[in-house]
Amino acid sequence: MAEDKYKIIGDGIYAQVGGPENIAKLIHCMTRVRMTIKDDSQVDLEGLKKVPGVLGVAQEDTLQVILGPGVVNKVAQSMVDEVGVDLGEPFPTQATVASTSDYQSGKAAVEAKAKQVHDAHKASQKQTWWRAALKHISSIFIPLIPAFVGAGLISGIAGVLSNLQAAGTIGASWATLILTMKVINGGLFTYLNIYVGINAAREFKATPGLGGIIAGLIYLPGVVAPAALPNIFTGKDLVAGSGGIIGVLFAVWIMSYVERWFHNHIPDSVDIIFSPFFTLLIMGIFTIFLVMPAAGWVSNSLVGAINWVLNVGGAFSGFVLGLVFLPMVMLGLHQILTPIHLEMIKDLGMTPLLPILAMAGAGQVGAAIALWIRCRKNKQLTNMIKGALPVGILGVGEPLIYGVSLTLGRPFITACVGGGVGGAVIGAIGGIGATSIGPSGVALIPLIHGGFGNAMGYVFGLLAAYAGGFVATYFFGVPKDAMLAKDESGVLLETATATVAAPSVDEIMTAAPTAGAKTALVATASGDLQQISAVHDNAFSQKMLGDGFAIEPTMETVVSPVDGTIISVADTMHAITIKADSGLELLIHLGIDTVELKGEPFSMDVKAGKHVVAGQQLGLMDTQKIKAAGKDPVVITVVTNMDAVASFGTFADGNIEEGKHVLDVVNK
Template identity: 45%
Template sequence: MSDITRIAEQVTAALGGRSNINGIENCMTRLRITVASQDSVDVPALKRIEGVLGVVEDQTMQVILGPGLVDEVADEMGRITETMVTMEGDEQAATAAGGLTAAELASRGEQIKTQRKQANQTPLRNFLRRIANIFLPLIPALIACGIIAGLNGVLTNLTVKGITPWATGITPALGAIASGFMSLIAVFVGMNAAKEFGGTPVLGGAVAAIIPFAGVAKVTVMGQALAPGQGGVIGALFAAVLAAFIERWVRKWAPRSLSMLLVPTLTVLLAGLVTLFVFMTLAGWISTGIGSLANGLLQTGGPLAGLVLGGLFLPLVMFGLHQALIPIHTTLIEQAGYTILLPVLAMAGAGQVGATVAVYMRAKRNASLRNTIKSALPAGLLGVGEPLIYGVTLPLGRPFITACVGGACGGAFVALFDMLGSTVGSTAIGPSGWAMFPLVNGSKGIGTAALIYGGGLLVAYVTGWLATYFFGFSKEGLEALNAPEVDEQRADLIGEELAPRA
C-alpha cells in the first residue's frame, strides 16, 4: 500500500467512514471535508495519522497536509469514497471515481454546494470567499513569473557589470516570460470575477481586456486621456462584476432566438462603456491610493506600522480575513513590480516558528505535542503556517500571543528599513518564510532586500522564541503540559484553560 493510499484510508476511517463524508474540497494546504455527523469523527485518531500536520474542528472538518501531498490524498479519497473532489476557488473543477453517472455527480455537487451555503453564512465570509475565489487561481502564475523576474534581475545586474556577458541574449527572453502574464492580469481577473458572480468568463475577460488595451489612450474622460492599464485589477474586478449582472439581466428578457446575439453584444457594449468612462478613472484613483497608502504607512509609520502589521497578521490568518489583502498585494505588484506589505506580514509566520521551537523545548515530556511540532515545523519554515497555528500555538493559548509578539518585532525591523529608504517587497504572493527568498526585491536591489528580509526573519525567530520560552506558560500550565499522562486531548484542555488567562 502506498503512503498516499494509507493516509487517505486512515483519514477516511477517522472521519467516520465513507458514509459520513458528504463532500471533499482541496485547497493549497488542506482538505475541507463536509461530514454528515461530527459525532462520528475521531479527532484524536485523525491527529495521530502520520502525514497529518493538524486538524481544525469546525462545521467543515479541515485536515492540514501541506502543499503537494494534499492534492494526491484528495484524489485518492475521492476514489475511495466515490465522492466528488472540488478545488478551492473553482467549484466546477471536479473529479470523481467509482462509476458515478453524470446525473449523480451533478446531484452530489449541488448537495455539497447547498451544505456549504448553509454553513457559516455571514456577509463578511461570503465576500472574502468570493475575493479568494477570484485571485487564488492566479497565485501559481504569480509565483512562477515572480521567480523568473527575480532570476532575470540577478542576471541583468551581473551582465551590466560584465560578469555574465553570455546572458545578454537571455535576459530579454526571461523578461518577456516574466512580464507577459502581468501585462494581461486584468483579463484573468475579469474572467474569474465574471464566473464567480454568475456570468460567462470570456465576457468578463473581454470587458476587462479594455483596460490594458493601448487604444484607450485615445479616449478622453473629464478632459484627461486614459492611460493603458489605468485602474488595473481593481478596474477589471468592477468591470467583470458589472458584466455578470448585465448578462443575467439581458438573459431575462431577450427572446430565445436572439439571445446568442443580444446577450454577449449588450453585455460587452454596456459594461465596456461604463468601464471606459467610469471604472478606469475611479479604479485608477483607488489603485493610486492603495499604493500611496502602503508606501506612506511604512515610510512614515516605520517600525510602529510594522509592529502593528506583523503582530496582527496571525489573528487575521486564523479568521481567514487575510484573503481581503490579496487584491491589495496584486495591485502593488502591478504598480511597482512587488508588494512591500507581504515581507512585513510574513514576519508573523517567523514569530510563530520561534514560538514553536520554544514550545518544543519546554514540553520535554509531551511526546505527542513534540511529534506534532516535528511534523509541522518544516512547513512553517517554508511559510505554511496553518499546521503550527491550529496544531501547536493556538490550542495552547498563550504561545499564540507570544508568537504574535515575535511577528510584531520582525515586522518592525523590516519596516524600519522601509522608512530609511531601503524598501523590501515580494514579486509574488503566496510563499513566505524561506520560500520568499527567490521572490524578494526592493529599491536597493535584490541583494539588499534579501539581507533585510533575512534579518527580519532572524529577529522574529529570536523574539518569538524568547517571549514564548520565558512568558508562554504559567507554572501550573507547564507542569500540566509535561504530566506523564498527558495526551492530545489533555493538551487541548490545557490550552482552553490557559487561553482566557493569556
C-alpha cells in the same frame, strides 16, 4: 468486529435511498443522519424503517434517519468514509466504495488537529456580506498562485542577472537569456487583468470570455496616440491600465448581474446573439468611462497610503503590521490584500507589504520552538510540532497555527508579538519588497526584489521574528497544562493530585444500570410542562427514542434533570446526553431542527466527563433567536435506554420551574 455493525446499518440505509449516488451530501445531529436526496422517487421509506438499527424516519427539507445518540455519529462517519468525502461535503456523482483505512492512512496528527481547529473556527464565524466578498476574492486568486510563484521567481532571477551584468560580473552574452526571462514574466503580469477577469466571471457565475473582454478594456486596446479617450472626472486623457485589478473585480461583478438580467429577459431564440452584445456594449461604456477613472483613483490612493505609512512609520509601522496579520487571517481579512499587492507590483515592481506580513509566520516558528523546549514531556504536542515546523519554516503556517499555537491560546498571542518584532526590523531597514505573491518564510527569499542586500535584510527580519516569537513564548506564552507529561495520544502520564484515575466516559457509558434504583427527574427548564406526545416531531412524539417530557421554556437557563455524568455535548450545542448515577441514559434536546442553527443560540457550561447534580445549570439557549429562525425552542428530555426501565412515572401538564420534581423512574 464491533465496527462492522455501523457499516451494516449504513449500507442498509444506502440500499433504501438509491445508493450513495442519489445523495448530494450527508450530515448528522445528535440522533439523526440527515441526507440531502437528489431523487426522492428512489427512496423506499417503508424499507428504510425496517433497516436494523433504524428507529424511525422523518422527511422534511432533508431525509432524516433516526438512529439515536451514540450510534448516529458512527454510522454517519462510516457512510461518508465509504464514499470518500467528509461530513457535509458534496458526494461525487458516481460514488466509489473504499475502506475506512484508505482514507485515514498517512495522515499526520498535526494535520488532523489543524483541520479540526480550522474547521471549528470557520464554523463559528458568522457569515456576513464582507466575508462572502473575501471568499470570492480568495477563489479568484488562488488558482493563479502557482503562476505568480513561477513568474515571480523568473523575474527575481532575471533581476539578479541584470544587476550582475550592470556590475560587469557577467558579459553581454547573458542579455538574450535575461530578456527571454523578462518576456516569460511579462506573459503573466502584462495580461494579468484578463486572467483575473476570466476567473472573476467564473466565480460570479458569468461567461468567462465576457469577463476577459471587460478586463482587457482596462488596457484600452486600439487607442494609439494621438487618439485618446477622456477621463470624465478630470478632463484629461484616460491612461491605459487605470483601475487595474480593483477595477476588473468591480466591473466583472457588475457585469454578472447585467448579463444575468439579459438572459432572463431576452427570448431564448435570440439570447445567444443579443445577451452578449448588450452586455458588452453597456459594460464596456460603464467600465471605460466610470470604473477606470474611479478605480484608478482608489488603487493609486491605496498604494500611496501604504507607501506613506511604511516610509513615515518605519519600524513602528512594520511592528503593527506584523503583529496584526495573523488576527486578520483569523477573521478572513487577509484576502483583501491580494489586489493591493498586485497593484503595488504593477506600480513599483514589487510589494513592500508582503515581506513584513510574512514575519507573522516566522513568529509562529519561534513560538513553536519555545513550546518544543518547554513542553518536551508532552509527547503529543512535541510530535505535532515536529510535523509542522519544517513546513512552517518554508512558509506554510496553517499546521502551526491551527494545530499548535491557536489550540493552546497564549502561544498564538506571543507568536504574533514575534511577527511584530520581525516586521519592525523589515520596516526599519526599508526598501525590501517581493516581486510576486505566493510563498512566505524561507521560500520568499528568491522573490525578494533588489539583489543580495535586500535578501539579507529579509533574512535578518526572519531571524528577528524567530527570536521574538521564541522569547515571548518561552517566558510568557506556555500554558501550565501543556507542560504536563502526556503520551503520543494525549493521555496524562503523571498528575500531582490524583491518586486514583477517575472512570472514563466510555467506562461510565458501558456500566450496567443499578438494579431497582429509583431516579427522580427534575424540570430541565422553567416554562410550560407537557407530555412528550405533544412535541411537533414524530421521532419524539411517537417515543422512537424513548419516553420523557417536554417544556416550552419561558427562561433561557437549561439545567440537568438528574445527578449524573455528561457523556457528550453536540458540536452545535443543541443536544446533550447524560448518564445518570443510577444508570439511566438521558437525551436533552434543545429545540426542533435547531442543529441547522450551528450553535448560534446556545452556550454551554459543561463538557463531556463532567459530573453534575440535578438542577445544576448546563447552559443557556436564546429562545428569541430560535423563534426568529422559525424553529420551536421546546426543551425535550428523554430516557433513551427504556429497556432498563421497570416503571416510568406520570405527571400533569402545567407551569413548572427549573429543578422542580417531574416524575420518578425505577430500574429493572
